[in-house]
Amino acid sequence: MAEDPLALVPDFPDEDPSTYPPIQPGGSLILAWQVRNKRVVLVGGGNVAATRLVHLLSASASITLIAPPSGLHPETAYRLKTHASQITYIPRNFQPTDLTTSPSTISLVLTAIDDPVASTEIYTLSKQLGLPVNVADVPPECDFYFGSVHRDGPLQVMVSTNGNGPKLAAMIRRRIADSLPRDISTAIVRVGELRGKLRKLAPGKEEGGEEDGVD
Template sequence: MEGPYPDIQGGGSLILAWQIRNKHVLVIGGGEVAAGRIVNVLNADAKVTVVAPRSGLNDEVAYRVHQKQVEHVDRNFEPSDLDGADMVMCAVDDPEASSQIYKLCKEKRIAANIADVPPECDFYFGSVHRDGPLQIMVSTNGNGPKLANIVRKQIAATLPYNIGTAIQRVGMLRKKLRKVAPNIEEGPKRMQWMIKVCEKWTLDDLCEMTDEDMEELLGFYKPNTVPSLEAVRLGEPDGAFDGPFLI
């Protein structure tokens, strides 16, 4: 008999959006795997240091170094490199050295990812689809990275072409709304009103919404109504929306 609440499956991982803006991320190694890790953390606005001999840098990592997108320490890893690190990613072809680095990270309580060694990973990298502010990650919890990539592509193929732009415009509207209704007690009403906008307006409407449209739309927050985009642009008074435009 099924219970009233979701069944516990176990064996998974907690998928989070980890904010690492301005955090210090240490990448050990300079090959292809390291290059992929670097892109991921740079996209999250982290401060990245790469420790690897210059002779071991692949073209992409060397480019990041040349462009000063990352700091580079031209030598093999030393334990002192962990000082000040908030996160460590190890991508070297030396299992014994990798395990030692993981142990050092555990001693210092630093979250670490040891490439291709799931038991020595505090977190995994999934296959990510990115469209502006939209990020969708598919994880197989280390069981099948290639399958994660296949699933991610199938999901991305089903998304509307303009979803990223729509989300960006909604984000701008939310920021403006917080200025209109900044009080904490307005929180539930703000949330419900934004839900109404997202449900009533199409993605095309959201993409086409200009700053002027946002200012007009925000005028309908106080009476808690949501007119159509067309009605917003006609500049009808609040009282005009007592029919199909009310939610």
């Protein structure tokens, strides 16, 4: 019989487990997902799609927006005209070939349409193709959620309720933003510049670049 792998795990008698962060199952893995210059398909052109566009444009994604002209929100139309180099606009309803033609070039799929049946079809097709997908306002059909985000230069603070309370998340985000120092973004830029200089003076001496912490 193979040896129990847990029997190989050493004991650490001097460690105090009470100092470790507690595990709270059921949360989401909150990441800063880099989609710069990567293709993201956004189906829909209404007010929710306009909100999604703000996130995607701020992340410098390469966006394919699929929606008939009659369904465009004024802000969506404005983004299409002001960011034409970043958004490929397809002026019609979604078709399966929008995903199946070249799925390997797609990083994310987002839907923001008032058609539950069509949304579920897009979700199902995305899963078949192995594409991460978010169906607006339908948490069970989301591989990831959009939180309420505060942005100030390089600083990004996101509050997520795992799809349970978007308005509550926005309220918490505003309170956090109001508590931040006024010139925090300038300080962060300067810290980044200092880190860059330190890396040149002592390559490999600085700790990793990930921001990791659990409260």
